Amino acid sequence: MHRTxxxxxxxxxxxxxxxxxxxEEMLDYQSSGMSxxxxxxxxxxxxxxxxxxxxxxxxxxxxxxDYHVLFLQGGATGQFAGIPLNLTAPGDTMDFIDTGAWSxxxxxxxxxxxxxxxxxxxxxxxxxxxxxxxxxxxxxxxKLLHICSNETIGGVQFKDFPESSSTLxxxxxxxxxSRPVDVNRFGLxxxxxxxxxxxxxxxxxxxxxxxxxxxxxxTPTFLDYAVQADADSMSNTPPTYGWYLAxxxxxxxxxxxxxQAIAEQNAAKAKLLYDAIDGSNFYTAPVHExxxxxxxxxxxxxxxxxxxxxxxxxxxxxxxxxxxxxxVGGMRASIYNAxxxxxxxxxxxxxxxxxxxxx
Ligand SMILES: *Cc1c(COP(=O)(O)O)cnc(C)c1O
Numbered sequence: 001m002h003r004t005x006x007x008x009x010x011x012x013x014x015x016x017x018x019x020x021x022x023x024e025e026m027l028d029y030q031s032s033g034m035s036x037x038x039x040x041x042x043x044x045x046x047x048x049x050x051x052x053x054x055x056x057x058x059x060x061x062x063x064x065x066d067y068h069v070l071f072l073q074g075g076a077t078g079q080f081a082g083i084p085l086n087l088t089a090p091g092d093t094m095d096f097i098d099t100g101a102w103s104x105x106x107x108x109x110x111x112x113x114x115x116x117x118x119x120x121x122x123x124x125x126x127x128x129x130x131x132x133x134x135x136x137x138x139x140x141x142x143k144l145l146h147i148c149s150n151e152t153i154g155g156v157q158f159k160d161f162p163e164s165s166s167t168l169x170x171x172x173x174x175x176x177x178s179r180p181v182d183v184n185r186f187g188l189x190x191x192x193x194x195x196x197x198x199x200x201x202x203x204x205x206x207x208x209x210x211x212x213x214x215x216x217x218x219t220p221t222f223l224d225y226a227v228q229a230d231a232d233s234m235s236n237t238p239p240t241y242g243w244y245l246a247x248x249x250x251x252x253x254x255x256x257x258x259x260q261a262i263a264e265q266n267a268a269k270a271k272l273l274y275d276a277i278d279g280s281n282f283y284t285a286p287v288h289e290x291x292x293x294x295x296x297x298x299x300x301x302x303x304x305x306x307x308x309x310x311x312x313x314x315x316x317x318x319x320x321x322x323x324x325x326x327x328v329g330g331m332r333a334s335i336y337n338a339x340x341x342x343x344x345x346x347x348x349x350x351x352x353x354x355x356x357x358x359x
Pocket of ligand 1: 010074075076077078102148150151152171172173174192193195
């Protein structure tokens with residue numbers, strides 16, 4: 001079997017053990033004679049898979065009964081519309097902290113449905129920091145305050161979450177399950193699955209129950225949280241295989257020791273990589289140290305002319321998908337939960353060799 005060290009930003013690496021289990025169960029899931037992909041979502045065998053996945057996620061994240069957990073289609077992008085449609089009325093205001101490309105997309109989409117107030121933005125410095133909360137221009141009457149807990153492209157991560165008089169909403173697509181979070185601080189947390197949860201096509205929404213049931217009449221039914229919660233996320237066909245795979249990832253995360261243990265692993269991986277960057281005269285990390293992401297690590301080489309040689313040298317060593325996003329340039333190493341320490345060690349040793357050769 002050949003597996004690369006995969007630093008893709010998303011869809012991203014999944015734990016090898018999870019893929020092995022999925023492979024073993026592919027043709028004949030627990031003697032049912034069929035693949036999970038081929039089962040009715042109404043069958044008791046799939047309903048069990050779905051319920052176990054939800055229970056494991058609740059346990060991992062400490063999600064109380066005050067919250068619904070929904071497993072829907074449509075990506076995090078679907079929720080950029082779903083959130084204002086469900087949680088605001090026309091004319092209501094959503095506050096946003098604009099910390100990068102994903103914040104910007106969420107702001108643009110919400111603007112179709114409600115008033116948006118960009119309370120703070122780091123766009124003037126190419127999203128290299130989070131503006132200090134004391135400078136935020138929050139509106140007095142906002143319904144929601146939206147943050148992106150981890151900007152996947154820029155590599156900027158909230159290390160602690162803001163206090164807010166309005167309801168806090170977070171796009172956690174690229175750092176959910178990477179560390180413990182106090183869910184009770186949030187009205188809603190949402191995440192596309194393809195970074196830290198499972199395959200693309202599944203979106204997880206954790207929403208406080210009292211916020212649901214007031215969706216606008218024009219809300220598409222499949223995006224209506226109350227309808228989906230009543231139907232156990234099966235008002236339309238849910239992404240069944242993605243849900244099953246997410247369940248395997250949740251079980252894997254529990255076996256790692258839960259989110260505290262995973263957070264320690266992630267911190268050690270990130271430290272190794274950022275220390276290598278900071279300790280060189282050749283690599284630069286553009287993001288302010290205090291908010292550097294433990295999941296997505298952008299860095300540039302001293303000479304952009306060497307980018308191609310770096311990428312091909314990396315691939316020759318089995319290190320894949322390191323090319324940075326075009327808006328940032330250089331490299332980006334995404335080191336999600338499923339990327340092992342060995343992959344980061346291998347990257348760091350290649351970086352040092354490359355610097356010695358070209359620096
Ligand atoms: C990937 C990503 C998205 C978009 O997810 P889709 O599933 O493509 O809609 C949104 N926000 C963040 C932070 C992401 O990393």
